[in-house]
Amino acid sequence: MHFIFSDEAVLLFDFWSVHSPAGMALSVLVILLMAVLYEGIKVGKVKLLHKTLESLPTATSQQLILETDQDSAGSSSPPVNRTHLRWFLCHFGQSLVHVIQVVIGYFVMLAVMSYNTWIFLGVVLGSALGYYLAYPLLSMA
Amino acid sequence: PLDHSHHMGIYHMDNSTMPPHHHMTTSHSHGGGDMMMMMPMTFYFDFKNVELLFSSLVINTPGEMAGAFVAVFLLAMFYEGLKIAREGLLRKSQVSIRYNSMPVPGPNGTILMETHKTVGQQMLSFPHLLQTVLHIIQVVISYFLMLIFMTYNGYLCIAVAAGAGTGYFLFSWKKAVVVDITEHCH
Numbered sequence: 001m002h003f004i005f006s007d008e009a010v011l012l013f014d015f016w017s018v019h020s021p022a023g024m025a026l027s028v029l030v031i032l033l034m035a036v037l038y039e040g041i042k043v044g045k046v047k048l049l050h051k052t053l054e055s056l057p058t059a060t061s062q063q064l065i066l067e068t069d070q071d072s073a074g075s076s077s078p079p080v081n082r083t084h085l086r087w088f089l090c091h092f093g094q095s096l097v098h099v100i101q102v103v104i105g106y107f108v109m110l111a112v113m114s115y116n117t118w119i120f121l122g123v124v125l126g127s128a129l130g131y132y133l134a135y136p137l138l139s140m141a
Numbered sequence: 142p143l144d145h146s147h148h149m150g151i152y153h154m155d156n157s158t159m160p161p162h163h164h165m166t167t168s169h170s171h172g173g174g175d176m177m178m179m180m181p182m183t184f185y186f187d188f189k190n191v192e193l194l195f196s197s198l199v200i201n202t203p204g205e206m207a208g209a210f211v212a213v214f215l216l217a218m219f220y221e222g223l224k225i226a227r228e229g230l231l232r233k234s235q236v237s238i239r240y241n242s243m244p245v246p247g248p249n250g251t252i253l254m255e256t257h258k259t260v261g262q263q264m265l266s267f268p269h270l271l272q273t274v275l276h277i278i279q280v281v282i283s284y285f286l287m288l289i290f291m292t293y294n295g296y297l298c299i300a301v302a303a304g305a306g307t308g309y310f311l312f313s314w315k316k317a318v319v320v321d322i323t324e325h326c327h
Contacts, residue, residue, distance in 0.1 A: 014183045054248065091314060099306035106290045106298070113291065114182070 003117045011111055011119070028122035031111050034104055035126025036133070041101045043134040045094060052090040186295040193297070194288055210300045213289055217304025218311070220282045225312040227275050234268030 007024045010017045011031075018024050111119050188206035192199050200206050240256055247253040263269060290298050 010182055012183060014185075016183075092310065095306050095310035098309040099302050102305045103302050106287075106301070109287065110291070110293075 001115055003115050003120060005117045009114050009116045009119065011114060012107060024118055028118050031108065031119055032122040032126035032129070034111075035108055035123050036130035038101065038104045038108060039127055039130025040134045041097060041104065043138050045097055045101070046138060048090070048094055048097065052087070052094075055086075181293040184293050184295050184298070188296070191292065191294050191297075193292065194285060206296055210296055213286075213297055213300040214304035214307070216282065216289075217286060217301045218308035220279070220286060221305055221308025222312040223275065223279050223282065227272060227279065230268065230275075231272065234266075234272075 007021050008019055009024070009027070011027060016027070018027050108123055112123055188203050189201055190199065191201075191206070191209075193209055198209075200209050240258055242254050242256045244252045245255040286301055290301050292298075
């Protein structure tokens, strides 16, 4: 098996079959956007975490940071129940984002597995573009 | 000779510029192309004759598929847990730690202190050897999960995704700050 330049491919699903240059261009665009989204989600998860920590009362967030650094076993007093619920919901949301990241990552991998060079270039370009656009957002507070 | 010209003939009729021994097609099937046809290239939902990683693991009944679903789910969960555990072990075993703090503008005009930690680990120390062994296990499991997803079986793919989500939810519950955004393919 090796990379080929071709206008014919079947990507991921039975209904996604490409026969023409226009179809291939559109498919490459979709895969490109998927790769951009993947990089964006990676940064998005970190931003979500920072936002969660900032929105909690300062004492609680420091307590959470201390808990992770020391890995203490039940030595700290539990935060207020309301804050605990907020943290739970935010963490649940983060887990959903993680599932989406996993699925998109695998979809992009399977698209590359079609061994179509155009698709592969779309993935590379999309990853580059996504990283370029998303990474600066990380250092913004 | 007759076979060879017949072989060439099919590809000549095809308008494609592929070399004769290339088998990657979707529209024609003949003897040489069978190897590509056996591996599905699109998602499907079925529990019959599903090969899972090893030649002795073939799923044929709904019961076996349910068992495979649970096993894959647990494997994906274990993978997420292993990632978190490695991070924790790494933090606990750091030797030379250098801190430098710098003020960073936060929201609403506040000033946050951003602290950078530079850490090191001795090469022949037990923690580093343990990390290496865990790394190998992590790499193998991640490739297994990739190969499972590559079966294109809908049930098994859902098991991978759900297991990853559940594992992430359960194990990074307390992990607040240390996140590695440079990890690729999760």
